[in-house]
Amino acid sequence: xxxxxxxxxxxxxxxxxxxxxxxxxxxxxxxxxxxxxxxxxxxxxxxxxxxxxxxxxxxxxxxxxxxxxxxxxxxxxxxxxxxxxxxxxxxxxxxxxxxxxxxxxxxxxxxxxxxxxxxxxxxxxxxxxxxxxxxxxxxxxxxxxxxxxxxxxxxxxxxxxxxxxxxxxxxxxxxxxxxxxxxxxxxxxxxxxxxxxxxxxxxxxxxxxxxxxxxxxxxxxxxxxxxxxxxxxxxxxxxxxxxxxxxxxxxxxxxxxxxxxxxxxxxxxx
Numbered sequence: 001x002x003x004x005x006x007x008x009x010x011x012x013x014x015x016x017x018x019x020x021x022x023x024x025x026x027x028x029x030x031x032x033x034x035x036x037x038x039x040x041x042x043x044x045x046x047x048x049x050x051x052x053x054x055x056x057x058x059x060x061x062x063x064x065x066x067x068x069x070x071x072x073x074x075x076x077x078x079x080x081x082x083x084x085x086x087x088x089x090x091x092x093x094x095x096x097x098x099x100x101x102x103x104x105x106x107x108x109x110x111x112x113x114x115x116x117x118x119x120x121x122x123x124x125x126x127x128x129x130x131x132x133x134x135x136x137x138x139x140x141x142x143x144x145x146x147x148x149x150x151x152x153x154x155x156x157x158x159x160x161x162x163x164x165x166x167x168x169x170x171x172x173x174x175x176x177x178x179x180x181x182x183x184x185x186x187x188x189x190x191x192x193x194x195x196x197x198x199x200x201x202x203x204x205x206x207x208x209x210x211x212x213x214x215x216x217x218x219x220x221x222x223x224x225x226x227x228x229x230x231x232x233x234x235x236x237x238x239x240x241x242x243x244x245x246x247x248x249x250x251x252x253x254x255x256x257x258x259x260x261x262x263x264x265x266x267x268x269x270x
Contacts, residue, residue, distance in 0.1 A: 001136055002035070002115070002120070003036070003136075004108055005037065006121065006123050008020060008021070021124045026232075042100065043100050055099045059202075060081060061074050062079065064094050082253050083253055086256040090260035092209075094203060102203050102206065105183060109193040109197050112193035117189075120151075126185055126230065127232045138168060144191075146222050147188065147220070150185070151228040151229045152229050155179045161225065169224060170224075171222055172212070174214045174268060180212075183207055185228070195219050
């Protein structure tokens with residue numbers, strides 16, 4: 001199985017004054033002949049010409065952080081779209097880092113579709129557990145029936161999982177609200193990639209929120225247990241993503257956001 005490691009390159013970090021993570025140890029640990037590894041040059045939201053084209057194509061101008069230099073006009077069409085997004089996804093103000101993170105994962109979902117084979121996606125702020133490769137081989141045998149399997153998740157004290165009929169694979173039942181429990185590492189097949197892409201035409205919430213909101217795409221939230229990866233404490237602290245949510249919304253958009261829970265309740269009952 002191909003393994004892709006998302007990493008902001010040295011050149012990108014130097015250009016925009018960001019911190020590059022050290023992933024030498026991770027790449028050494030991944031160096032096995034059986035699983036080819038490719039470093040995916042993470043997408044940063046900015047370019048010299050403005051916002052990155054992929055970010056610009058999918059952002060929703062009413063759901064971006066004020067610090068983002070937004071070239072997309074707040075037209076009536078976009079206002080109505082924001083109301084729809086508020087109902088279906090609630091939405092939060094997306095920062096440059098979150099938009100870039102979304103773009104990186106989205107691009108790798110597209111790569112999965114192009115390859116027409118399962119792939120493993122890792123972020124560069126993780127460490128491998130001793131059974132990582134055994135976990136990958138096990139998941140590879142079952143992925144076409146599971147479609148998407150996390151290698152870990154955050155908030156272990158708040159999230160409970162239920163064993164499935166597949167050994168070492170558990171399912172995380174959907175609950176409202178979702179926790180946003182990370183995109184540190186997972187395996188997906190083309191079925192999941194296609195569903196995630198279809199559910200991600202407007203980026204109004206972080207990518208991990210989209211992944212675990214199963215009502216958006218119908219892909220169940222599986223996890224391998226015991227976790228096959230863990231957070232690398234130092235690299236996690238050196239991240240470049242801001243999560244400041246202290247912004248306002250137009251009155252109607254704000255009001256519709258409060259109806260979101262009822263929309264989810266309806267969707268998850270039917």
